[in-house]
Amino acid sequence: MPETRMDLSSGDQTLTVSGDTRLLEVYAALPPGLYPPFPPVELPGGVAGLVSRGGFGQTFFFGAEVLGVTFRAPSGRVVRAGGRTVKNVQGYDLTRPFVGSFGALGEALEVTLRLRPGLVARHVSAPGSLDDLPELSARFAWEVDGTLHLMHFGHARQVERALAVLSGAVEGQGPLDLTPAFPNGMGVGAGGGVRDRRFGWVDGGAVPPVPELFARVAASL
Structure with a gap:
C-alpha cells in the first residue's frame, strides 16, 4: 500500500485518499458541512475494504459516490479508472464494477469519493x-x-x-x-x-x- 494520504477538493466536493486510510480518519479530516458516503463507523480494511465490499449502511447507490479508483489487479498490473472530478468519466466503465467486487478485480490503492453537503x-x-x-x-x-x-x-x-x-x-x-x-x-x-x-x-x-x-x-x- 502507498503511504496514507488525503487530497481534499472542497470546491469539487471530492476527496482522494490512499486505500489504507481509516474511515474515521476521513471524518476527522473533512471540514464542517461535508460528508463522505459512509457513516462514522470504523471497519476493517479502511477505505479500500469499504469500497471492495460495496459500502456499509447506505440506503442509496454507493457506486455512484465512488468517482475513481486505482487498483492492483490479480495479475499485479496497476489500473486507474475514473477520475478526481464529478465530470471526469475517463475509465468510468471499470470504476463501478470494482465497487462491491469483494476483491475479485483486485485491491484498491487509491480512491476518489464524492462528498455531499x-x-x-x-x-x-x-x-x-x-x-x-x-x-x-x-x-x-x-x-x-x-x-x-x-x-x-x-x-x-x-x-x-x-x-x-x-x-x-x-x-x-x-x-x-x-x-x-x-x-x-x-x-x-x-x-x-x-x-x-x-x-x-x-x-x-x-x-x-x-x-x-x-x-x-x-x-x-
Missing part, C-alpha cells in the same frame, strides 16, 4: 431491527447486536423527518469502532451481530460468489 448531521440509535423499518429516508441505517442506528445529514427539518421513524431513539455517543467484531476480516454471512440493508456481516465470513463476467474481466486485467 449538509448543514446538520445526526446519528441516533434505539433497540430494534432493520426488519421493523421497511421504509427509510435516512442516508444510513445499520444494526449492531439488536440496536438500530440511523444517520442522516442535510437541512435541519429534513434530518428530523428522516430520523423520526425510530421511536425512542437517543443521540449517538460519537463514532463507533466495529473492527473488534471482525478480528479475522469482515465477510458476508448469517448469524453475526452486524447487519445493514444489503448483508449480514460476520467475522471471517465468505464473500459472495464471483459472477462469471467478473472472473473474465479480472483475467483480462
Whole structure:
C-alpha cells in the first residue's frame, strides 16, 4: 500500500485518499458541512475494504459516490479508472464494477469519493431491527447486536423527518469502532451481530460468489 494520504477538493466536493486510510480518519479530516458516503463507523480494511465490499449502511447507490479508483489487479498490473472530478468519466466503465467486487478485480490503492453537503448531521440509535423499518429516508441505517442506528445529514427539518421513524431513539455517543467484531476480516454471512440493508456481516465470513463476467474481466486485467 502507498503511504496514507488525503487530497481534499472542497470546491469539487471530492476527496482522494490512499486505500489504507481509516474511515474515521476521513471524518476527522473533512471540514464542517461535508460528508463522505459512509457513516462514522470504523471497519476493517479502511477505505479500500469499504469500497471492495460495496459500502456499509447506505440506503442509496454507493457506486455512484465512488468517482475513481486505482487498483492492483490479480495479475499485479496497476489500473486507474475514473477520475478526481464529478465530470471526469475517463475509465468510468471499470470504476463501478470494482465497487462491491469483494476483491475479485483486485485491491484498491487509491480512491476518489464524492462528498455531499449538509448543514446538520445526526446519528441516533434505539433497540430494534432493520426488519421493523421497511421504509427509510435516512442516508444510513445499520444494526449492531439488536440496536438500530440511523444517520442522516442535510437541512435541519429534513434530518428530523428522516430520523423520526425510530421511536425512542437517543443521540449517538460519537463514532463507533466495529473492527473488534471482525478480528479475522469482515465477510458476508448469517448469524453475526452486524447487519445493514444489503448483508449480514460476520467475522471471517465468505464473500459472495464471483459472477462469471467478473472472473473474465479480472483475467483480462
